[in-house]
Amino acid sequence: MFxxxxxxxxxxxxxxxxxxxxxxxVLVGVCCSSVQHAAGAEMPDEQSMRSAMLFNFLKFSExxxxxxxxxxxxxxxxDVRDNRQAEALAALSGRKVAGRELRVVDFAxxxxxxxxxxxxxxxxxxxxxxxxxxxxxxxxxxxxxxxxEGGMIEIGRQDDGIRFDINLVQARRAGFHFSPQLLRxxxxxxx
Amino acid sequence: xxxHAVLTLAVAQLLVACLALNAPAHAExxxxxxxxxxxxxxxxxxxxxxxxxxxxxxxxxxxxxxxxAEDIRATGATNLTxxxxxxxxxxxxxxxxxxRPQVTFRGAAGTHTLLMVNGEPMRDLVWxxxxxxxxxxxxxxxxxxxxxxPGTALFGSDAxxxxxxxxxxxxxxxxxxxxxxxxxxFDTQVGWVRHGGSWNGFDxxxxxxxxxxxxxxxxxxxxxxxxxxxAGYGWxxxxxxxxxxxxxxxxxxxxxxxxxxxxxxxxxxxLDPVTQARDHRFxxxxxxxxxxxxxxxxxxxxxxxxxxxxxxxxGFQERPPGFADITGTYPDGQLNRMxxxxxxxxxxxxxxxxxxxxxxxxxxxxxxxKDLFQVEQQVNFGIGPNGSPLPAGGPLVDLSNTPxxxxxxxxxxxxxxxxxxxxxxxxxxxxxxxxxxxxxxxFGSTLNPRLALVWQGSERFTxxxxxxxxxxxxxxxxxxxxTAATNPNPDLxxxxxxxxxxxxxxxxxxxxxxxxxxxxFEQSNLIAANASTQFQFQNVxxxxxxxxxxxxxxxxxRTLRLAGNLAHIEESDSTFPKSVPREKAYLRxxxxxxxxxxxxxxxxxxxxxxxxxxxxxxxxTLHYSADKDWDFSASIRNLFDADARExxxxxxxxxxxxxxxxxxxxxxxx
Numbered sequence: 001m002f003x004x005x006x007x008x009x010x011x012x013x014x015x016x017x018x019x020x021x022x023x024x025x026v027l028v029g030v031c032c033s034s035v036q037h038a039a040g041a042e043m044p045d046e047q048s049m050r051s052a053m054l055f056n057f058l059k060f061s062e063x064x065x066x067x068x069x070x071x072x073x074x075x076x077x078x079d080v081r082d083n084r085q086a087e088a089l090a091a092l093s094g095r096k097v098a099g100r101e102l103r104v105v106d107f108a109x110x111x112x113x114x115x116x117x118x119x120x121x122x123x124x125x126x127x128x129x130x131x132x133x134x135x136x137x138x139x140x141x142x143x144x145x146x147x148x149e150g151g152m153i154e155i156g157r158q159d160d161g162i163r164f165d166i167n168l169v170q171a172r173r174a175g176f177h178f179s180p181q182l183l184r185x186x187x188x189x190x191x
Numbered sequence: 192x193x194x195h196a197v198l199t200l201a202v203a204q205l206l207v208a209c210l211a212l213n214a215p216a217h218a219e220x221x222x223x224x225x226x227x228x229x230x231x232x233x234x235x236x237x238x239x240x241x242x243x244x245x246x247x248x249x250x251x252x253x254x255x256x257x258x259x260a261e262d263i264r265a266t267g268a269t270n271l272t273x274x275x276x277x278x279x280x281x282x283x284x285x286x287x288x289x290x291r292p293q294v295t296f297r298g299a300a301g302t303h304t305l306l307m308v309n310g311e312p313m314r315d316l317v318w319x320x321x322x323x324x325x326x327x328x329x330x331x332x333x334x335x336x337x338x339x340x341p342g343t344a345l346f347g348s349d350a351x352x353x354x355x356x357x358x359x360x361x362x363x364x365x366x367x368x369x370x371x372x373x374x375x376x377f378d379t380q381v382g383w384v385r386h387g388g389s390w391n392g393f394d395x396x397x398x399x400x401x402x403x404x405x406x407x408x409x410x411x412x413x414x415x416x417x418x419x420x421x422a423g424y425g426w427x428x429x430x431x432x433x434x435x436x437x438x439x440x441x442x443x444x445x446x447x448x449x450x451x452x453x454x455x456x457x458x459x460x461x462l463d464p465v466t467q468a469r470d471h472r473f474x475x476x477x478x479x480x481x482x483x484x485x486x487x488x489x490x491x492x493x494x495x496x497x498x499x500x501x502x503x504x505x506g507f508q509e510r511p512p513g514f515a516d517i518t519g520t521y522p523d524g525q526l527n528r529m530x531x532x533x534x535x536x537x538x539x540x541x542x543x544x545x546x547x548x549x550x551x552x553x554x555x556x557x558x559x560x561k562d563l564f565q566v567e568q569q570v571n572f573g574i575g576p577n578g579s580p581l582p583a584g585g586p587l588v589d590l591s592n593t594p595x596x597x598x599x600x601x602x603x604x605x606x607x608x609x610x611x612x613x614x615x616x617x618x619x620x621x622x623x624x625x626x627x628x629x630x631x632x633x634f635g636s637t638l639n640p641r642l643a644l645v646w647q648g649s650e651r652f653t654x655x656x657x658x659x660x661x662x663x664x665x666x667x668x669x670x671x672x673x674t675a676a677t678n679p680n681p682d683l684x685x686x687x688x689x690x691x692x693x694x695x696x697x698x699x700x701x702x703x704x705x706x707x708x709x710x711x712f713e714q715s716n717l718i719a720a721n722a723s724t725q726f727q728f729q730n731v732x733x734x735x736x737x738x739x740x741x742x743x744x745x746x747x748x749r750t751l752r753l754a755g756n757l758a759h760i761e762e763s764d765s766t767f768p769k770s771v772p773r774e775k776a777y778l779r780x781x782x783x784x785x786x787x788x789x790x791x792x793x794x795x796x797x798x799x800x801x802x803x804x805x806x807x808x809x810x811x812t813l814h815y816s817a818d819k820d821w822d823f824s825a826s827i828r829n830l831f832d833a834d835a836r837e838x839x840x841x842x843x844x845x846x847x848x849x850x851x852x853x854x855x856x857x858x859x860x861x
Contacts, residue, residue: 015261044221045363046238050224053233060230083259091222109408109698121482121489122545127615144483162238174749185230 030055046087049162051153054089054118057140057153057164058097063115064137066135074100077137079107079124082132089118106187116140124182125151136174140159147190156187163187197543204593248481251644252613252623252655253342254694254708254740257332258335260360265781265791268412269373269381269854270325271335271357276795277779279708279740279756280339280351282771282778287839287846289468290406290424291456292326295714296339296353298736300759303663305342305350305484308357311474311495314349316533317598317667318562322408322501323449328400328430330371330383338694339708339740343660344625344641347607351499351688352712359436360385361443363394373827375854379404383430396434404429406453409847415460418511419453422455422846423464432604441478449470457509459676460839465524466506472499487546491555495537502530509541509572518572519583525572525711526587529597535561541609549615553625559774560604563667598672604632610642621645629662633670637662637685651699657692669718669728675718686730688714708725711737736762752781769837772805789814798836806835821858827851 044052058074074097080086087107093104107117107128114137119125122143122173123178128134129150140146147165152174154165165188166178185191225233256278268274272283272292284293284301293301302319303314307329315321315696335357341352347626365387372572373381406424413419431446450469457463476495484490510525541555569587574580576593590596623643630636643657661683671679696709717732718848724731742756755778783789791812798805812826829835830852836845 044225044236048221048225049233049236049238051222052228053230055226056230056233088222095226099566108647109651109704111651122487126545126549128549128623130618133617145486157238161234161236182230185234 030181036157043083046157046162047082047085048143050085051092053090053155053162053164054140055092055095055102057138057182058102058116060179061138061177062177063138072100073103074115075113076102076104076116076118077107077133078104078118078120079128080120082120122146123150124129125149138171138174138176146150147188158187166190200559208752209475210541211503215415229248252621253657254339254655256337256339256463258337260333263307263329263332264824265789265812265814266779267791267810267814267824267854267856268329268794270326270329271332274329274332274335275337276487277672277756277777277793278337278339279742279758279775280738281337282775282797284771285837285848287325287422287456287460288427288449288458289325289452290422291320291324293320294353294355295771297710298762298769299352299688299712299714299734303349303353303661303686304353304665305346305348305354306357307346307355308445308474309476310356310456310478310493311476311497312346312349314601315499316561317531317672318632319349321470323452323468325426325428325452327357327447328381328383328402328428330400331359331398331430331432332383333358333364337564337637340657340710341639341641341688341690343639343661344627344659345609345611347605347627347629348662348664348685351663351686351690359432360387360398360433361396362387362396362611364442364776365396365398368859369858371856371858373854373856374826376852377405377407377849377856394434396432398430398432400430401428404432405459406455407847407849407852408571411456411844411846413458413844414462416463416511416514418609420462420464422462423453426450426452439479439481440661441476443474443476443478445474446472446616454506457507457676458674459509461510463506463508465508467504468502468506469504469555470499472547473497480542484542485542487544488790489540489543489545491539491543493537493539495559496535498532499572500532501532503528508661511768514675516583518580521572521583523571523584526570527572528567528587529564530565530567531561531598532565535559535563537605551613553611553613554609556606556608560602562600562602563598563602566596566598566600567597595673597674601667601671602632603667619647623649634665634684653696653699655692655694658690658692659692660687660689660702662687662758665718665728669720674727678725678755681730683718683728684716684730686714686718687716689710697781701850705743706740706742708740709738710740713734734762737761738749750783754779769801772798772800774805787816794803800838803838804834804837806833807831808833808835820860822856822860824854824856828854 071154077181078086078089090103090104095102114133116138117134119128120142125141139152140149142154142155147167150170152167156163156165166186166187168191169191192195202535258274263274275281275294282295284295287291292495293308295303296304307857309649313321319337323731336356342354345755346354361804365385368386370384376481381402386400387396393630394747399627404425408421408423411419412628427450429448433444447569448471454463454468479492507527508524509527510521512524514524531853537557537559539555539557541553544552560718568590570590571585571587574595575588576595578592581588591817607629609627611623614622616622618756626640627639628638639660641659643655647652648654664685665683669679669683670681673679691711694707697705714734716730717734718728718730719732720726720728737762738758740758744754746752760773775798779793781789781791794807794809796807809830810828811830812824814824816822832851835848838847839846
């Protein structure tokens with residue numbers, strides 16, 4: 001009896017709430033009918049796209065012997081301010097590339113052993129470029145000019161799509177080798 | 192079929208239509224789909240570009256805390272002010288007038304907190320933090336960024352003790368449509384809907400929420416006139432937000448309003464059962480952000496318009512019917528009907544120059560004005576429109592457009608310039624130096640510097656030493672507005688403060704973080720109106736305090752997360768009563784005991800305040816995600832029904848806070 005009374009009261013409140021929401025729901029109904037859904041299957045967001053690109057770069061990269069051979073883990077350090085980008089990169093954690101598990105960590109919280117670094121701005125790249133923890137790390141960013149400023153792979157936008165540039169000089173200096181297939185797909189290769 | 196049934200059916204049809212339209216979207220995550228594609232295929236895809244134009248607090252080297260949407264969901268918080276209780280050094284004080292939540296940092300008054308929504312300050316000209324401010328609904332919040340310490344060198348007035356920037360869910364960040372309902376104690380009902388999509392190449396976002404509560408209506412046994420009764424704190428709220436974004440541009444249009452808002456008591460501590468107030472606020476912002484505007488330049492620009500109005504309705508009832516003083520008897524009581532409007536425009540441009548090696552230089556400038564207009568007032572006591580005293584017991588007379596109305600229709604203009612350099616002195620060292628110059632048309636200029644030295648001793652250990660100065664501009668209430676409780680003073684100067692901070696962050700292990708902040712906070716020129724100043728506002732106060740804030744987060748296992756903090760304040764010199772606790776502690780546990788389930792338990796321990804006992808308040812929330820689409824939670828606030836009370840100066844008795852209360856919530860994403 002007691003619970004039925006509570007349930008009846010809750011239902012009454014819920015109904016009053018829905019009724020008071022009617023104007024807003026009508027507006028949303030109008031939106032629903034005239035607006036395409038954002039997460040359309042054919043149009044991924046740029047953050048997820050960059051994560052997928054990073055994953056593919058690792059598949060087509062040969063790491064220096066001193067880099068990850070000692071361990072079965074590839075530590076991807078990130079220093080980004082865009083939460084959605086951070087989440088999209090973190091979603092790579094636990095996935096495997098050539099049998100090695102990816103571990104995505106915030107650069108500030110990592111143990112200093114980065115095999116890959118992703119930064120999102122020139123300012124943060126300038127701050128980290130000479131950091132000792134990044135010797136021998138594959139470096140990536142999406143800001144314009146990264147590959148010309150000492151970074152290895154720059155993920156850029158072109159028209160409505162994604163392109164990438166490779167600074168082969170920096171990559172070879174750190175001991176990385178990229179598959180010819182990857183170099184063929186790059187927009188620019190600096191050598 | 193009755194009217195309600197017809198309306199319910201209409202809503203159901205709309206929801207079904209939306210569900211049908213959006214159903215196929217989430218069969219797998221977007222990333223999974225992309226990872227299944229070859230590199231060649233990825234390069235053929237068109238990409239939805241989201242913009243990123245909000246100002247983040249992280250550009251300021253400070254003691255920063257961030258509260259995420261996940262934290263909000265886990266703790267069952269329904270309002271911004273509940274969320275903020277978890278931050279070390281923050282104490283949310285309820286005011287007896289309308290039970291307004293005043294967010295205070297480090298023992299300072301709420302007026303020394305700068306609270307922004309998407310970079311727009313929520314203050315108003317007359318009452319500083321908003322006469323009918325009720326916080327923000329949690330459902331609109333994506334994250335909350337908090338600076339403990341001064342932020343004036345970047346953000347201007349009010350950022351003396353702390354800065355809060357609420358980032359709402361806007362275009363490009365609303366992944367799916369959602370509708371939610373909440374109901375609970377005090378006849379509380381809340382409902383909201385949210386939708387994100389794209390239209391003609393623009394990201395668009397929309398959210399709308401309605402709320403109603405009767406309030407907890409505490410019994411006041413002795414008010415300022417020795418009367419007793421219940422203080423009514425009910426209100427209804429509306430919150431509607433629209434946003435559009437494309438590449439570097441973002442347009443935000445927000446509306447917030449309250450109606451049938453019971454103030455419960457007058458500002459002077461007299462029970463007021465009459466007032467049913469209302470307010471409306473519109474904010475429109477056009478934002479531009481391009482981090483790669485030029486080869487070495489990033490550019491931010493913003494243009495903001497705001498409008499707000501507020502009205503006391505048929506109140507305020509400053510004194511009850513039958514009240515008598517030396518002028519005679521007031522059969523209808525002393526009534527004070529007030530309303531006014533404000534509008535403002537602000538433009539700001541800032542650039543980030545990174546052309547000098549190891550330097551990031553931000554230079555910004557802005558101009559804005561705020562205009563107080565449509566000031567209307569009717570009273571049946573005090574001074575009449577011709578300057579002579581009104582007889583007791585007479586009718587309401589109109590003071591609008593006379594010098595005796597509560598505030599003058601007046602424009603305040605503000606221009607400002609700021610410069611900040613972040614210099615990477617050495618690989619592990621970063622020095623930030625900056626200053627901001629503000630010029631106000633009504634009380635002059637002020638310059639406030641900021642210095643911060645950050646040492647990243649190792650990947651795990653960060654030390655920050657910071658110094659900052661700040662100010663608070665006097666409000667129109669203090670400068671020009673005569674109320675039943677206070678007299679204005681047009682010769683006031685800004686309140687001043689300076690703060691030293693030393694903070695340490697140590698990532699002791701992968702899953703264990705520790706933070707420690709020590710500070711010294713000096714305030715001077717504080718504005719107050721009390722018996723010693725004949726209730727006229729004057730720059731009479733000083734306050735000196737130092738304190739320590741300790742925090743820890745530990746992911747104890749895959750399913751158990753523990754967090755807590757402790758804040759201690761020592762006031763060595765203060766003109767004012769110690770109305771905030773010397774000690775405050777917060778503990779939180781989250782246990783994901785089964786897939787989809789999370790049990791949250793949090794405890795807020797508030798220490799003694801002037802004349803008030805300490806109390807512990809425990810809240811608990813059980814949360815269940817049935818699948819990706821359905822979400823349920825049940826919360827109990829103040830689980831042990833602790834007798835929690837708030838300091839309230841004019842009252843002989845303290846203000847009781849809500850007892851045990853229950854809430855249920857359901858959300859559906861589609």
